[in-house]
Amino acid sequence: MSFTRISAAALISIAILSGCASTTAATAKTEAVSSVKIAQADERVLGYFNADGEFGQEKTSNGYMRKYLGKTADGKSVLQDFYAINGKPQTSPFVLFDDAGLEDWNSLQYTDGDIVFYNADGSVSARTSLQDGQYVGKHTQYHGNGKVFVEEVYNPDSEITATSYYDEAGKPLFAFHVDNSDDYKVTVQVYDAAGTAYPATEDHADKIDAVTETIVSLMNKRAATEAKLAGQAAPEAQELLLPRQPEE
Template sequence: MTTRSTGLCNKWTMLTMAVLPLLVACQSVPTQEAGLSKQATAVASQDAPVPVLGKDAKGHSIIAFFGAPDTDSEGSLFKEAQQGGFYRVYKGKNAAGQLQVQDFYQANGAPQTSVFVVDPAANVLDWAVLPQDGQITFYRPNGAVRGVTTYQQGKLEGKDIYYNADGTERSVYTWRNDLLDGPFFAQYPGSQSRVEGVAKDDAIVSIKAFDDRGQPLPQEDAERMLEASMIFWYDDIFQ
């Protein structure tokens, strides 16, 4: 998201490095509704790479509990359910030997992500562990799709789509080997203002933005909107 001459590239790269690993972690809601005990007892598992802490109401093998966002324990690992947090289950290995995990909202046991694969050498108990290969879908607590992202060898690859709560697209980015490369689009939340363009190797080739009335905005405003789009994503995904 960026042009080398304006320094937006460096700003965007720093922002994505800080925020994108949090794709695999989210938020929220109280514990008893998911049918989870307040203190899960570790049980043996021949298949899981780490101890299984217990089962949820659907019989999933829980391997980790994580602290809720906007608290001192955000993203921290626990051995028991955390109010407002989420939990991770182990789903076995795929044909390639990669570990399959999935995250769930604590309160209602609803999926926060689809099943995603991680490298066998990765720490599956890490809040910020990244998917290794394939597509991962993120869900809101009500089951609506929040975003769809694709990884290849642990790096962003292809289209990354993020949706507003009403199902409309908020942003679409195209990645190649963790770099912005291809068409991008982002809409300013709560308005019709938008920014769009094309990037190559993490540098902007073309960019333009429009206000609520469809009138073009200066390039510096377009660059600010592009940079802000990830901040809006971050604020929404952790609320």
């Protein structure tokens, strides 16, 4: 299953929903047994995806295998994806609310519930929760060493309300947050090497540029490492434009 990441355009569009970062160096936890309950077991291989996400019945060494595991008590299909290179899980079992996602690599849009993504070496790459194909609650991506790279928070309407980026040591880099408790307030911050927070305003443009460069470097390093583990070519380099603190 493909894993949607926040794009530069998305960050710009949600700049008015922006946050504060915690300095805790959270890490990916070892995954317990899946919480998905299968009422009607029916395990079989549905087919294969190549590295570009095209579905078919031919297995490619650097692609993926999709298994059908059965149905939940309310008749929803349960799937799981695996790496072709070594047979290890690429996802935890996940539930479709619409079978239009059976052969779709972008099946997050048809998924309900919690899902964990793994690298080909078995480490946790990301975890998220979905309702009717939309993010709710926390959406977390991890560095290769298991520490949190980016953590996003979504409200029940799937509106993003906070995002925090961290380096590989767990130090905060950038954050935005919206506080709706009383008066609507948006906070956007960047952090220097000492962990000091600065408002992401034009007065601190140099710090914003430095943090952007660091995040982009980490983002592309992470993507290249994950592709290499899966036996795939490194993807094209990504870019990022961070939002600024709104003027009062």
